[in-house]
Amino acid sequence: MGAPGAAVGANTAQGVAYLFLRPASGWKTTVKVRGQVVRKRWAAYDDFGFCQAGSNCISTDGSTVLVAAPQFNFSTGQGTGPGKAYIFEKAASGWKTTATFNAKLTAYDGVTGDALGWSAAITSNTAVVGAVAANGSTGAAYVFSKPKAGWKTTSKFAAKLAASDGDPGDGFGFTVSISGNTAVVGALNHPYGSVAGPGAAYVFGP
Numbered sequence: 001m002g003a004p005g006a007a008v009g010a011n012t013a014q015g016v017a018y019l020f021l022r023p024a025s026g027w028k029t030t031v032k033v034r035g036q037v038v039r040k041r042w043a044a045y046d047d048f049g050f051c052q053a054g055s056n057c058i059s060t061d062g063s064t065v066l067v068a069a070p071q072f073n074f075s076t077g078q079g080t081g082p083g084k085a086y087i088f089e090k091a092a093s094g095w096k097t098t099a100t101f102n103a104k105l106t107a108y109d110g111v112t113g114d115a116l117g118w119s120a121a122i123t124s125n126t127a128v129v130g131a132v133a134a135n136g137s138t139g140a141a142y143v144f145s146k147p148k149a150g151w152k153t154t155s156k157f158a159a160k161l162a163a164s165d166g167d168p169g170d171g172f173g174f175t176v177s178i179s180g181n182t183a184v185v186g187a188l189n190h191p192y193g194s195v196a197g198p199g200a201a202y203v204f205g206p
Contacts, residue, residue: 019065048067048068048069048086050068050069050070050072056120056121056175057070057117057118057120058120059120059122059127060122061122061123061124064088064089064090065087065088065089066085066086066087066088066120066121066127066129067085067088067120068084068085068086068116068117068118068119068120069084069085069086069117070083070115070116070117070118071083071084071115071116071117072113072115079112079113079114079115079133080112081112082106082107082110082111082113082114082116082131083106083107083110083114083115083116083117083118083131084104084106084116084117085104085116085117085120085127086101086104086105087101087104087105087122087151088100088101088102089102089151102150102151102152103151103152105127105129105142105144105157107131107142107157107160110131110134111134113133114131114133114134114140115132115133115134116129116131116134116142117129117130117131118130118131118132118133118173118174119132119141119173119174119175121176121177121178121183123179123180124180125145125146126145126146126178127143127144127146127178128141128143128144128161128176128177128178128185129141129142129144129176130142130172130173130174130175130176130185131173132171132172132174135162135166135172136168137168138162138163138166138168138169138170138172139162139163139170139172139173139174139187140162140172140173141160141162141173141176141183141185142160142161143157143158143159143160143183144156144157144158145158161183161185161202163185163187163190163200166190167190167191169189170187170188170189170200171187171188171189171190171199172185172186172187173185173186173187174186174187175188181205182203182204182205183203183204184201184202184203184204185201185202186199186200186201186202187199187200187201187202
């Protein structure tokens with residue numbers, strides 16, 4: 001669960017994420033936090049763990065967790081960075097109170113305000129991260145493949161997904177999903193003919 005507004009030290013809205021594991025006796029009214037994903041050296045307004053209503057910013061696959069940080073200051077409506085996402089893998093000793101990320105996913109062509117990390121999904125060896133304000137605000141989604149040596153601190157994206165009929169404000173990348181070799185990217189405000197903003201979904205394959 002994400003808490004994007006959480007302050008860490010003097011960093012306003014740096015954000016944290018909490019990991020809960022189902023007890024052997026089943027879910028209870030109160031369940032202890034088994035892992036707190038946070039790094040003190042991150043910056044204010046990273047919005048780590050932020051999820052806009054209807055989007056998805058935290059995804060899990062087995063013992064791997066993907067958490068997005070779109071770096072957007074919602075009090076000013078301005079981006080504080082291009083955005084990023086982090087991959088955490090369960091250590092042999094189990095989840096700890098503070099977990100260290102295995103990989104930081106970024107876009108080398110990103111600019112401040114792209115909001116990379118507005119949405120995120122992971123399955124098997126592939127992660128997809130949406131950047132709803134990239135490409136001059138038409139939006140984009142980035143595909144990252146796990147290297148043979150495992151997730152690394154810097155992993156270059158394998159593909160950049162975009163809509164050939166996209167327009168500024170479409171919201172492409174507002175939500176993403178992946179299953180096997182198929183990715184689906186939602187564009188919240190894409191028009192349909194003369195009708196403004198009913199939205200669309202785009203399917204991508206290898």
